[in-house]
Amino acid sequence: MATKKYYECERCGAKYLEKSLASKCFYWCKTHDNSCNLDIVKHAVRN
Ligand SMILES: [Zn+2]
Numbered sequence: 001m002a003t004k005k006y007y008e009c010e011r012c013g014a015k016y017l018e019k020s021l022a023s024k025c026f027y028w029c030k031t032h033d034n035s036c037n038l039d040i041v042k043h044a045v046r047n
Helices: 019-031
Strands: none
Touching: none
């Protein structure tokens, strides 16, 4: 029953366990169109 819920950055599709990280990533992706912030992306979940 416990489905893991991830928060996804709608810009780059990276998934995060914390909503705040997804929000940060989304904001970064939105304002820095061609670059990912490694400090944020390193927290992303890989499936
Ligand atoms: Zn992103």
